[in-house]
Amino acid sequence: MTEQDQTSLGNPQEIRVTHLEWSVNVDFEATIFRATATYQMERVNAKANVLNLDTSHLMIESVSNPEDGSALQYKLVKNEKEHLGTQLSILLPPGAKRVAIAYRTTTASSAIQWLPPSQTAGKRHPYLFTQCQAIHARSMLPCQDQPGVKMTFDAHVTVPSWAVSVMSGVLVRKDEAADVSVFHWTQKVPVSSYLIAMAVGEITKKDISDRCAIWSEPALVDVAADEFAQSEEFLQIAETIAGTPYVWGRYDLLCLPPSFPYGGMENPCLTFVTPTLLARDRSLADVVAHEIAHSWTGNLVTNATWDHFWLNEGWTTWFQRKIMARIHNDDRFLDFDAIGGYKTLQDTMKEMPTQYQSLVLPIGDNDPDDAYSSVAYEKGFNFLYSLEKRVGKASFESFFQAYVKSFASKTLTSEDFKDFFLEHFKGNSAVAGIQWDKWFYEPGMPPEVPTFDRTLSEASEKLAEEWVDVDQKFAPEPKTDIKGWTSPQITCFLDSLQARTASKPLKLSTLKAMDDQYNFSQSQNAEILFRFCEISIASEDQSMLMVIVYFITSQGRMKFVRPLYRALHESEMGRDLAVDAFLKNKDFYHPICAKMIASDLKLTVAKPNDDVVDSSSDSYWKMAVLVGAVAVAATFIFSRRK
Ligand code: BES
Ligand code: ZN
Secondary structure: OOOOOOOOOOOOOOEEEEEEEEEEEEEOOOOEEEEEEEEEEEEOOOOOOEEEEEEOOEEEEEEEOOOOOOEOOEEEEEOOOHHHOEEEEEEOOOOOOEEEEEEEEOOOOOOEEEEOHHHOOOOOOOEEEEOOOOOOHHHOOOEOOOOOOEEEEEEEEEEEOOOEEEEOOEEEEEEEOOOEEEEEEEEEEEEEHHHOOEEEEOOEEEEOOOOEEEEEOHHHHHHHHHHOOOHHHHHHHHHHHHOOOOOOOOEEEEEOOOOOOOOEEOOOOEEEEOHHHOOOOOOOOHHHHHHHHOOOEOOOEEEOOHHHHHHHHHHHHHHHHHHHHHHHOOOHHHHHHHHHHHHHHHHHHHHOOHHHOOOOOOOOOOOHHHHOOOHHHHHHHHHHHHHHHHHOHHHHHHHHHHHHHHHOOOEEOHHHHHHHHHHHOOOOHHHOOOOHHHHHHOOOOOOOOOOOOOOOOHHHHHHHHHHHHHHOOOOOOOOOOOOOOOHHHHHHHHHHHHHHOOOOOOOHHHHHHHHHHHOHHHOOOHHHHHHHHHHHHHOOOHHHHHHHHHHHHHOOOHHHHHHHHHHHHHOOOOHHHHHHHHHHHHHHOOHHHHHHHHHHOOOOOOOOOOOOOOOOOHHHHHHHHHHHHOHHHHHOOOOOOO
């Protein structure tokens, strides 16, 4: 028997759902789903007669036996921990194998963002998208909302005729009626609830191969198709590395409106990505390699609970870097990327509570969103890379293939991983003395300091050194022309500069000279702009405030907005502005992002239906007027919410 996943109120140890039949009517006027979820289930305990499901802010209308339509008894028990939601307990007739729940979502659903036309590129129609990882699926449908439960599904999505529905499955058929269309979807590979996703809007696609298409609003589809044109190639390389074919049928990619809160989300058959990847030079497409990698590590081989999240993200980061190294046909790229990751990890350790600095996260019944950080990714990567260094590249890569084969369609814990690894390498002296417990359970930076090949980061690090010398008046401005540099080299330069100036921010004159030479404040590359904004805040550079506020209110990717809001809030120049800008733009962000920024800024979040106190102050308005007035607004492809 598996242990109770404390982030879920479901009871799969007794009765486990195995298949979902989901009918959803999308109501853009009321911004709700009117839906029915019909489950097939399996009795793990033959005597059990109660099915427990997770719900959050759902209105349950009826629960019935689909065989004869008879009503079933149920009760709703709200958990005292808000993020866990409300348990739906259903009393089943003896031997019942199916149950149907008619319900509506509410505007308090944390998984769904309903965008007004003004937040779309087309500006004509509304749009919606969902984001369920880690435990938000319960606010979209009643389910056993834990990664340890996998199910297949069929979905029937009714939308207005102007709209297109896309989902984390394969399209079976589209029916058209008077003023609605019905899209029928299927997912034949069992998936955890966090991987159920949909988007509806004015969206269109461009095929890039037999199994890959790029979806977005019409205005961006050509740009997006070009940016992500390598997806098929990534997929083929991934298949070779994984040693197991891609099982999901299609690999489509949806480029979302700017409030999408993550860089990417590995929804099966349909990766979701932020438009901040549209750098126009394919330089940020490694996020796509990452999401493709999840098709094996995460979606097929899945963490048993969110405590073991590193098994999803650490493996995926390792796999992503392997794919990119093959794309460049140069193993040094793996180290180059890992150097950036190591810096991210160092920054994370300064901010994350000790509790969440270990590889195995003691989440318990706390909110997994609070435990989310680069620890799972980068400490996870460093752990796997250290194992690879011990046994050698070829052995480790074939271990990876064995791991995928062995755990495909299953879930596992860190201890399962350890057992499998030790069994696989039994008799190999190289695996003696691995500090498993240190890696798994201790906070802080990894126990072993990695030795990365630095040949590809050398020029960036040298340039950073030169600018520090300029700042200290030891040297004249460097004349290094970075025009021929790749974006990752520039990002590496900025990382290196940040690390070197952490305790002594650059002078304003240095920043100005740098921006005059390199134009970072106008960069189209969100990773570059993000780092330059951070450096500017550290130096209290007021001349950058407009750019910063524009950047954090025109896109809602948490990786960028959270650190910038936090830094602004901690700065002299931006303390009030951070709060004002957030309160003014709260509705622009996805509910998860709004919740996290509010907590970062130590604000209490008003419930969506509550009256929000509008405390816009002078500082915000001054800035808003300026932002509207400057041409910097034109540098981003997506326009700001009206
Ligand atoms: N699955 C994650 C995103 C996620 C994690 C959403 C946890 C909700 C909870 C996705 O695969 C991811 O890791 N995205 C990264 C991209 C990346 C290249 C590290 C991101 O969004 O930045
Ligand atoms: Zn990931």
